[in-house]
Amino acid sequence: MGRIRVLMVLGTRPQFIKSAPLIQQLLSRRKRISLNLVHSGQHYDPEMSHVFFSQLELPRPALNLNVGSGTQVCQTATIMLRLERFLKESKPDVVIVPGDTNTTLAAAVAAAKAGYRVAHLEAGLRSGDMSMPEEINRRLTDHCSTLLFAPTRTALKNLANEELSKNAWLTGDTMVDAMRTAIPKAKEIEETLLESMQLEVPYVLVTLHRPSNVDDPTRLREIVRSLQAAGELRLIFPIHPRTRERLLALGVNITRNRSRVCYIPPQGYIETLALLKNATCLLTDSGGMQKEAYLLRTPCITLRSTTEWPETLRKQANCLINDPRMIPTAIARAGSLDIRHEPFSNPFGNGTAAQKVTKILEDEVTPRNI
Numbered sequence: 001m002g003r004i005r006v007l008m009v010l011g012t013r014p015q016f017i018k019s020a021p022l023i024q025q026l027l028s029r030r031k032r033i034s035l036n037l038v039h040s041g042q043h044y045d046p047e048m049s050h051v052f053f054s055q056l057e058l059p060r061p062a063l064n065l066n067v068g069s070g071t072q073v074c075q076t077a078t079i080m081l082r083l084e085r086f087l088k089e090s091k092p093d094v095v096i097v098p099g100d101t102n103t104t105l106a107a108a109v110a111a112a113k114a115g116y117r118v119a120h121l122e123a124g125l126r127s128g129d130m131s132m133p134e135e136i137n138r139r140l141t142d143h144c145s146t147l148l149f150a151p152t153r154t155a156l157k158n159l160a161n162e163e164l165s166k167n168a169w170l171t172g173d174t175m176v177d178a179m180r181t182a183i184p185k186a187k188e189i190e191e192t193l194l195e196s197m198q199l200e201v202p203y204v205l206v207t208l209h210r211p212s213n214v215d216d217p218t219r220l221r222e223i224v225r226s227l228q229a230a231g232e233l234r235l236i237f238p239i240h241p242r243t244r245e246r247l248l249a250l251g252v253n254i255t256r257n258r259s260r261v262c263y264i265p266p267q268g269y270i271e272t273l274a275l276l277k278n279a280t281c282l283l284t285d286s287g288g289m290q291k292e293a294y295l296l297r298t299p300c301i302t303l304r305s306t307t308e309w310p311e312t313l314r315k316q317a318n319c320l321i322n323d324p325r326m327i328p329t330a331i332a333r334a335g336s337l338d339i340r341h342e343p344f345s346n347p348f349g350n351g352t353a354a355q356k357v358t359k360i361l362e363d364e365v366t367p368r369n370i
Contacts, residue, residue: 002367003034007092009083009107011040011067013052014288015098017269018122020056021177021354022096027059032362036090037061040079040103041068051268056178062090072102072133079106087114094119094147094365098174100138100287100308112144117365121357123148123168124155125287125308132212134287134308147364149357151175152311152347171356172349175291179273180351183296186273193274197236197264204233204331205279205298206261209240213285213303219324220246223303226327227261233280233335235261238272281334283327290318291348297341299334301327311347315339 006026010019026035039061052058065082067075079102087095087110095111097104098121108118120141127135142148142164150156151173159168194200206227214220224247227235239247239254247254247263254263267275276282276292281299284290287308293300294312305322312318317339321330 002369003030003032004361004365004367005034005036005091005093006096006361006365007036007038007087007090007094007111008096008098009038009040009103010098011042011065011079011103012099012101013043014286015101015103016052016056016058017178017288018174019096019098020058021174021181022098022121022357023058025354025358026361029358029362033358035059036092038083038086038107039064040083040106041066042075042079042101042103055268055270062086067103075102076106079103080110083107083110084114087111087116091368092116093367094361096121097141097145098122100125100134100141102133102137104141105137108141108144117147118145119147119149119357119361120145121149121174122151122155124150124152124157124159124164126155126158127306127308129304129306132210132306138308147360149353149360151349151353154310154347169356169360171360172351172353173291174353174357175288176295176346176348176351177354178269179292179295182270182273183277185270186277189270190274190278193271194278197262199234199236199262201278202233202280202335203278204230204235204335205275205282205284206235206237207240207282207284207286207289208237208303209243210285210304211242214240214243214246217246217250221250222324223327224250224252224261226324228259230328230331231335233260233331235283236275236279237261237263238265238267238275239263240266281331281337283331294318294344295346295348297339297344299337299339301330301334303327315342315344317342317344 094117148168149171282293283301300318
């Protein structure tokens, strides 16, 4: 029997992180599995791409589609067009698409249309908010996939509700696998990192990048005002390239690092975990960071009205707010919470998700004769 030809398509910071444990598992099975990586180029800034390949020890992609920035439709269509030729050349037995980005949907549709099996890593997530591009991406991806890897029981139930359970497995979350490897490294650098930033505990970590928060100038201006008014704690704000452009367009001085809101460049995965681990609380609109905060027992405030990770709402570990004017009150409340020693259950698995996914691929995918 020949090797299973696996093609994985990824292109954004969270996809690099959640895919890394699975990539390592697949590479360890070289006698059974042949792996090719394609980078869509959706995140192309070195601080959002190259640093993660280095830190996570990921192999060089076989192809970079260099899609760059653009509208939702333009990005999705361009990835599909550029990926189609490589699919025909490489003839994979299965195409793995992680997460819920434009890269995820484009690769899933292109592969399904070309007659290739699609495996969705992190399947079954639902926020119920169809105004979010990610909700559209994840729903459509699930419905054109033949293998669905659900990270939680809630996600598995969502798939069952949409009559997709026959192709679904509960695997746990590969983010837990990634964190088990990365947290010891974060502990090693945290003291040096905080000293280099002249940063003392307590502080609040802020990450915002979603179009719903940063593309509306009125809303973004209200967010900036609320951050400046948020009590006495210093706020550390690693700026996503998208957010940087929007702040500069508003005339916000992002170089005044002596102010209470300290704007810094995007950080690597290890550095971000170190900052998150030591933060009083996190203010974010990121799906992945809600989960990381929960696993690190750092109180989280999510600047959205919904979440695809309802598990993080347990014990008030994550608070949803949609009105930027509520930020100061939410930070004060989160700062008073003591959840680090709470007996939390972990709904995201025990760090063996990548092994489970690899075993399912070996059992379910048969190499085709070319």
